[in-house]
Amino acid sequence: MNYCSHCSRTVVLRIPPGDSIARYVCDACGQIHYQNPRIIVGSLPLWQDRILLCRRAIEPRIGKWTLPAGFLENGETLEQGAIRETMEEAGGRIAITELYSVYSIPHVAQVYMIFLARLLDLDYAPGLESLEVDLFLPEELPWEELAFTSIRFALERFTQGHRGLQLGHHRGSV
Amino acid sequence: MNYCSHCSRTVVLRIPPGDSIARYVCDACGQIHYQNPRIIVGSLPLWQDRILLCRRAIEPRIGKWTLPAGFLENGETLEQGAIRETMEEAGGRIAITELYSVYSIPHVAQVYMIFLARLLDLDYAPGLESLEVDLFLPEELPWEELAFTSIRFALERFTQGHRGLQLGHHRGSV
Numbered sequence A, B: 001m002n003y004c005s006h007c008s009r010t011v012v013l014r015i016p017p018g019d020s021i022a023r024y025v026c027d028a029c030g031q032i033h034y035q036n037p038r039i040i041v042g043s044l045p046l047w048q049d050r051i052l053l054c055r056r057a058i059e060p061r062i063g064k065w066t067l068p069a070g071f072l073e074n075g076e077t078l079e080q081g082a083i084r085e086t087m088e089e090a091g092g093r094i095a096i097t098e099l100y101s102v103y104s105i106p107h108v109a110q111v112y113m114i115f116l117a118r119l120l121d122l123d124y125a126p127g128l129e130s131l132e133v134d135l136f137l138p139e140e141l142p143w144e145e146l147a148f149t150s151i152r153f154a155l156e157r158f159t160q161g162h163r164g165l166q167l168g169h170h171r172g173s174v
Helices: A078-090 A149-162 B078-090 B149-162
Strands: A012-014 A023-025 A038-047 A050-056 A069-071 A094-105 A110-119 A130-136 A170-173 B011-014 B023-026 B038-047 B050-056 B069-071 B094-105 B110-119 B130-136 B170-173
Touching: A038 A078, A038 A094, A038 A149, A050 A078, A069 A078, A078 A094, A078 A110, A078 A130, A078 B094, A094 A149, A094 B078, A110 A149, A149 A170, B038 B078, B038 B094, B038 B149, B050 B078, B069 B078, B078 B094, B078 B110, B078 B130, B094 B149, B110 B149, B149 B170
Parallel strands: A038 A110, A094 A170, B038 B110, B094 B170
Antiparallel strands: A012 A023, A038 A050, A038 A069, A050 A130, A094 A110, B011 B023, B038 B050, B038 B069, B050 B130, B094 B110
């Protein structure tokens, strides 16, 4: 950030009065530009014993497998975001079962929130950001070809005995 | 947002190619300025049967009671944010027990994440943003004087039979 998005003057990085963290501050109009972590919301969609994964068509980690997930948008709930991302990336219609994995990645200011979900039909198909979409039995999961540690975290917890039968969730961080 | 924070030229609100949502776009330098929901992280601190609340010294809802909570900062995990906010607002040292309440407020683009926690000592004291800090038995909670619906949601779930004995969490939204 170089300029104030409100008045276009140059911003400076400084700890505001009463604060303890440096922020981009505009001395011309007084605006403080806070920057905060973003939520990546998605689902772990199940069809009977199989898990739906997408192979990424975009960077980062193009060609690697992931759960359908993306940035939560203004104006939606977590559940709406998970449903939307699953439709956009995998053409998958889901019903949310439960919040399953909550995983902080502080060095990139992201929090992953993955919902366990039930795939409602088999009419899935890759969206613009996916090369292919497929269902995997737990023992078939492409562990060496997963895109992100946050996705590995969710899938490891799921395959290590939970299988969606036991509700609850798992928290973790890098 | 009026100006590009990268190059200071005027931004326009438009749906970028391949997107479905209007974003602030800079035609001079090409930057797309995404805006996403913020996480408010906090705790429901317990000392035996009592719940720690803070009375707000700042707007909004000055003078009303709340759980210690605030915006998650870049570079911290959810758990670190909850511990920091409890110290800043209430001088309270806590140990995290479990994620308890996950509450979306889409119209203001916020997600509340409240952790059940154990207060480690009675050395609490109001921080700069609190007028007072006190412990309440469930039957003494100031229901008519609570600051936010997200806090009411967490406290209602807690007092309606859970009492922290049963782990798990509750999801909701406005």
